[in-house]
Amino acid sequence: MKSLITGIDGFVGSHLTSLLLGRGDEVGGTFHYDPDLKLLGDLAGRVKTYNLDVRDREQVASVLEQFRPDRIFHLAAIAFVPVSFENPHLVFEVNLFGTINLCDCLLETGLKAKTLFVSTAEVYGSVNPEDLPLTEEDRPAPTNPYAVSKLAAEMMSAQYVRHHGMEIVRVRPFNHTGPGQSPKFVCSDFAKQIAEIEAGAREPVMRVGNLESRRDLSDVRDIVRAYVMALDKCEGNGEVYNLGSERSYLIRDVLDMLLNMSDAKIKVERDPEKMRPSDTPDIYGDCAKFRAATGWRPERTFRETLADTLDYWRRSVKGD
Amino acid sequence: MNYRESYDIFGCCGILFNHESPRRGLEFVTRKVTDGAAKIKLGLAKELRLGNLESKRDWGFAGDYVKAMWAMLQQDEPDDYVVSSGETHSIRELVELAFGYLDLDYKKYVVQDPKFYRPAEVHLLLGNPAKAKKKLGWEPEVTFEGLVKMMVESDLELLRKKHGIT
Numbered sequence: 001m002k003s004l005i006t007g008i009d010g011f012v013g014s015h016l017t018s019l020l021l022g023r024g025d026e027v028g029g030t031f032h033y034d035p036d037l038k039l040l041g042d043l044a045g046r047v048k049t050y051n052l053d054v055r056d057r058e059q060v061a062s063v064l065e066q067f068r069p070d071r072i073f074h075l076a077a078i079a080f081v082p083v084s085f086e087n088p089h090l091v092f093e094v095n096l097f098g099t100i101n102l103c104d105c106l107l108e109t110g111l112k113a114k115t116l117f118v119s120t121a122e123v124y125g126s127v128n129p130e131d132l133p134l135t136e137e138d139r140p141a142p143t144n145p146y147a148v149s150k151l152a153a154e155m156m157s158a159q160y161v162r163h164h165g166m167e168i169v170r171v172r173p174f175n176h177t178g179p180g181q182s183p184k185f186v187c188s189d190f191a192k193q194i195a196e197i198e199a200g201a202r203e204p205v206m207r208v209g210n211l212e213s214r215r216d217l218s219d220v221r222d223i224v225r226a227y228v229m230a231l232d233k234c235e236g237n238g239e240v241y242n243l244g245s246e247r248s249y250l251i252r253d254v255l256d257m258l259l260n261m262s263d264a265k266i267k268v269e270r271d272p273e274k275m276r277p278s279d280t281p282d283i284y285g286d287c288a289k290f291r292a293a294t295g296w297r298p299e300r301t302f303r304e305t306l307a308d309t310l311d312y313w314r315r316s317v318k319g320d
Numbered sequence: 321m322n323y324r325e326s327y328d329i330f331g332c333c334g335i336l337f338n339h340e341s342p343r344r345g346l347e348f349v350t351r352k353v354t355d356g357a358a359k360i361k362l363g364l365a366k367e368l369r370l371g372n373l374e375s376k377r378d379w380g381f382a383g384d385y386v387k388a389m390w391a392m393l394q395q396d397e398p399d400d401y402v403v404s405s406g407e408t409h410s411i412r413e414l415v416e417l418a419f420g421y422l423d424l425d426y427k428k429y430v431v432q433d434p435k436f437y438r439p440a441e442v443h444l445l446l447g448n449p450a451k452a453k454k455k456l457g458w459e460p461e462v463t464f465e466g467l468v469k470m471m472v473e474s475d476l477e478l479l480r481k482k483h484g485i486t
Contacts (some may be wrong), residue, residue, distance in 0.1 A: 085326065145322055 004069035004113070005029040006054060006102065007076030011181045012118075013041035014074055016224040019044035020035065021046055023228070025082040029055070039180045052076075059271075061105040073113040073230055074102055077150070080184050081122070081276070084146035095149035096156065103160040103168075114167040114236045116227055119154040119157030121216065121244065121285055122147035133286035136172070136240050143280070143306040145164055158238040167236025171227065174244030174285050178220035186251060187309060188215065190258050195279075195313035198264050205267045209274030211255060214248035216284035219300035229294040235258060241290040245298060248284040257306055326334065332387075332392040337404035337447040340467060342380040342474035350409060350471065357418040358403055358475035360429050362485055365369030367429050373412040376444045380405040381462035391456040401456065404447025409464055417455075417468040422476075 003020050007013045008029025017040060030052035031037060037044040050063045054076045077095045078084070086090040098275050099117065106113060124134050125143040132218060142148045160166040181188035186209070196202040226243050234241065259266060323329045344351035349370070356368035380403075388403045402475035452458045462470070480486065 143325060148322060253423065 001025045001071065001108060002067065002069045003071045004067055004310060005073045005075060006052070006098075007032070007042070008049060008091070009034040009039065010075060010079075011039060011178075012176075012224060013075050013218055014041075014043070014180055014218050015178065016075070016227060017043050018045060018220070019224050019228060021220060026082075028063075030063055032076065045256055047173055055093050057101045057105065060098075060232045061108060064105050064109050064111055067115045068111060072102070072106075072113045072118050073231075074099065074115060076163055077118070079120075079146070080182070081146045084149065086249075088145040088149075090154070091145055092149045093276050095146070096153045099153040100156055101161065103157060103166065103299055106166060106300060107160070107164055107222060111118050112167070112230055114169070115157075116156040116231050117154060117168055117170045119150045119170055119172045120147065121172045121242065121283065123151040123154065123171060123172060124255050124283065126280060127283055129282060132282065133246060133284050134242065135286045136242055136289055148307070155241065158240075161171040161236070161238035168238055168242040169228055169230045169234045169236055170238060171224075171290075172240060172285075173240050174216035174242070175218045176218040176223045176244075177309060181306050181309065187214075187254060187258075187306065188313075189305065189320050190255055192313045192317075194258055194264065194266065194310060195317045197266055198314065199317045204265055205269050206255070206259075207269055207271035207274065208255060209271060209276065211252035212250070213280065214282040214284070215303075216244040216300060217248065217249050217254070217302060218245045219242070219302070219305040222298040222300055225299075226290065226296050227293070229296050230290070231296040239289075241293065241294075242285040242287045243290055244285040244287055246284060246287055246303070248282055249302065254306070261307055262309055276301050277320070321323070330393075332395075332396045333399045333400035334389050334392060335400065335402045335447075336376070336388075337378040337380065337402070337445060339380050339385040339403075341383040342471050343382070349387065350414065350468075350474075352365065353401065353411075353414055353418050353470065354471040355475045355479075357422055357424065357426075357429075358479050360419075361422040361424060361476065362479055362483070364483065366477060367431050368403060368412050368419075369431045369433040369436065370415070371433065372441060373415065373432060374407045374410055374429075374443070375441055376410045376446070378404045378408050378446045379407070379414075379464060379467065380460050381467045382460055382462040384458075386473075388456060388458045389454055391452075391458055395455070397403065399455070400450040401460070402447045402449055403452050404449045404463065405460055406449050407464060408444060408446040411439050414468060417465060418472050423470055 003025045009031035028048040030050045078091045123140040125141040155166050178188040183192040193206050197204050264272045324331045340350040368399035415426045
């Protein structure tokens with residue numbers, strides 16, 4: 001099986017690579033932000049990689065022609081919400097037009113690669129507490145340009161199923177974290193600060209944003225396993241599936257769990273810079289549809305996820 | 321909506337169902353039909369080839385719809401509105417009206433051509449303009465029949481001028 005991962009240099013891409021190589025797949029990947037493929041570490045030598053800007057249609061076609069994948073995991077995207085407020089145009093070019101390029105090039109090259117389109121639970125946007133847990137039937141009402149771009153791309157990919165018979169599975173993962181995640185995201189941010197404090201690289205004060213929101217948090221390794229199962233077991237008929245832990249964690253509790261894993265004495269301080277303007281108070285999903293289709297269930301405990309994330313930063317701070 | 325919520329921009333979404341007028345492009349079915357019927361009436365064409373006659377649409381007069389757009393911007397708060405006639409008519413009804421207005425029997429001229437069938441056709445479109453009517457006080461003035469008549473008359477006139485037919 002030849003599996004192509006767009007955005008192999010990202011946090012999720014690196015975990016997916018490890019899983020696919022373990023299954024014996026021949027893995028190809030496209031990178032854009034990190035030509036050094038740091039997150040892949042030793043795995044980098046075992047994959048074919050291509051420098052690709054998904055906004056460039058000819059480059060996309062060329063990668064497909066060269067690697068000729070049986071399967072594609074389309075992860076390449078700008079996923080950090082604040083960027084989408086600063087530069088919505090860029091976020092649409094990458095997230096929406098990058099997806100259109102990929103689909104168009106698949107048609108053009110005649111490759112019959114079954115494709116996973118990774119959307120986001122952010123598409124649900126502002127939710128009423130009585131609608132929780134969210135199912136795929138709940139109406140998307142995105143509240144930031146990132147979520148709009150993903151919803152548009154999600155809908156466009158369904159058009160390629162409808163009009164061209166392409167095989168596409170669409171997933172809406174809720175938040176996921178784990179080793180290697182950018183410290184722009186909350187769990188990784190907390191873990192990194194603790195690791196730096198432990199190493200004496202920072203004063204013993206944690207800077208935090210809103211601790212009162214609740215998020216559906218999963219382990220990235222459970223999520224990438226779900227991605228593979230999605231292509232293994234779901235029909236490529238454009239159905240969309242929620243993916244998550246089916247419960248929400250109070251961010252304050254996440255912080256406490258991490259602090260309890262450390263012997264350092266740490267003070268916690270509010271940082272207004274880290275507050276988001278339109279923070280959703282609580283969100284979690286219902287993944288019954290995906291569980292029924294694939295038999296997937298999360299295997300890691302959340303404590304394990306946080307411990308591994310903290311260990312990742314401890315090693316990273318030491319320069320390992 | 322994102323710009324409205326995040327930056328307090330006075331932005332409204334007008335969700336407008338099909339709106340037509342004599343200025344419609346010839347590639348749209350309403351104008352294709354009124355132009356086609358007028359051509360046949362004047363002896364400039366012998367038939368009109370169309371796709372699925374059973375598809376239904378919610379058609380209104382563009383002139384009425386721009387009034388709704390203007391009214392949205394006169395409100396104290398920005399909001400989103402569906403603008404539609406609230407009626408649905410089939411392509412067949414459109415054809416019957418347009419040809420009937422010219423005293424022609426459409427069955428003699430209209431040919432259904434699979435070439436014009438759409439792969440994933442939307443079979444029925446029908447909007448509910450209740451919110452626009454209630455909050456904007458908007459009321460369409462041109463009926464479906466009036467719209468078809470207006471477009472047929474306009475096409476007849478245009479073709480007569482173009483071909484020097486009196």
